[in-house]
Amino acid sequence: MKVCIITNIPSPYRVDLFNHLIDKSIYDINIIYSSKNEDNRFWKIDKVLLKNSSFLKSKTIKIRTKMDYKYIHIPFNIIAKLNDIKPDIVIGSEYNPTIVEAFIWCKLKKVKYISWSDGTLNSEKNINNIQLILRKLICREANALIASSTATKMAQLKYGAKEERIFISLLTVDINKYLIERDYSRSNKTPKLLYVGSLIKRKGLDLLFDAISLVNYEFVLNVVGEGEEIHNLEDQVQNLGIREKIKFLGYLQQNELKKLYAESDIFVLPTREDCFGLVILEAMCAGLPIICSKYADGVLDLICEGENGFIIEPYNSKQLANTIQNLLNNPEKIKAMGKSSYTRVGNFTLENVLKGFDGALKYVFKIESL
Known part of the structure; x- marks a missing residue:
């Protein structure tokens, strides 16, 4: 089975998680990043560590918020990339434009979709009505969900996800x-x-x-x-x-x-x-x-x-x-x-954290086999 994970940038803690997943998983894992970095990140990633990874062609928009900057990556080729990979399952991180396109692609192609989020009701308290509608749509329609914390699970439930579909995979470092x-x-x-x-x-x-x-x-x-x-x-x-x-x-x-x-x-x-x-x-x-x-x-x-x-x-x-x-x-x-x-x-070992991913994938594949 081929699994495609889509996220924004190759942050060190995500790269460690993905590499462990690739090395230990029975699935064929592919990683898609929306962008190579954001200008408020100072880390350095060795390209050798980016296993089974590719980057989208995208434009990054930097928006000033009340206390920080927000980065929105507008993808130019996510559909072409998914058509090329032909995944059986897509795991999409958050609810940004790249993820919305990928979610629609999954619906049209009848590909299983897992929604993965770090967001909480506190961190997303200032979202607008369109953002709220998208979260509710994705959380209700996703075949399974992965929550990076207990607080994230609470948000997913609030957005309409069914509890039996949510699997916690705590945010971690190696x-x-x-x-x-x-x-x-x-x-x-x-x-x-x-x-x-x-x-x-x-x-x-x-x-x-x-x-x-x-x-x-x-x-x-x-x-x-x-x-x-x-x-x-x-x-x-x-x-x-x-x-x-x-x-x-x-x-x-x-x-x-x-x-x-x-x-x-x-x-x-x-x-x-x-x-x-x-x-x-x-x-x-x-x-x-x-x-x-x-x-x-x-x-x-x-x-x-x-x-x-x-x-x-x-x-x-x-x-x-x-x-x-x-x-x-x-x-x-x-x-x-x-x-x-x-x-x-x-x-918070990578082995323990990845049990959430494994649970979500097994849940979706079980539904597929029924």
Whole structure:
């Protein structure tokens, strides 16, 4: 059986997932990307890693949103590509123009279609009526659905999907690349907090800095990432009088980042909105306790409140400050929660995550054979 997966760009975590699927699957897997990259992504992908992959001819439109940029890829040859591959099943990621064309092609050709999404009711709260109609149509008509989180499943149900057709395949990284056996007997003289992500309004660093100004403790926050808010954030740090506590490190490649995870004590993600928050999982692989915004929609699957982390309201500066302060005041709690984080990452191995894909494919093939 031939399976075609369509997604936007070859992000590192997706490439790892696809390669594992290709290597382990009984199916003939083909990957189609709408574009090679987006200008807010700094990662580098070795072309050798792009197995069974092809790229569409497309035009990318960049749209400014309230807190970020959105990229829409307009495909020129998705129909021709599908006609050439002749898949038995198409797995389409999200609900963009490429996916809508592919969905229509599947309907016309009587090819089974699986809808795959990271989106949540929170991340999609500002969609327009046309986007809502498309989601409802695809979720109701898809032969099966793959959800990247519990929150995504809730969205698919809201859009009209039948629960028995939904299979959860948690968003993940290749955790073997991030696992660090931490020496918990070692501790930093000055505790090190860590943030990893884009320096954009959506990520909520300004909210974190407001909270840090209220924390009465000597520590350092290392900020990893680049983005358009850098100058505003530097000005804010200066105005709040916390310059000695904040270090802007820019973008780091994986080997440098892994070293920094190993040297850190606490991971903080104050985001205003995230479909999941994969950096949380990376930090858990390093055995770090997590302080995370409730607006990172992966928290339902990643964090057990009080065991490996705390889920906070980032707009409540006092609550966030108190959470940081209380954890810094309790080094043994930091170690215990870090150990719990490390234990929980076993749920996110590629083998476990791909059970959702396997379940969706078997469900569709079973229907086909009836």
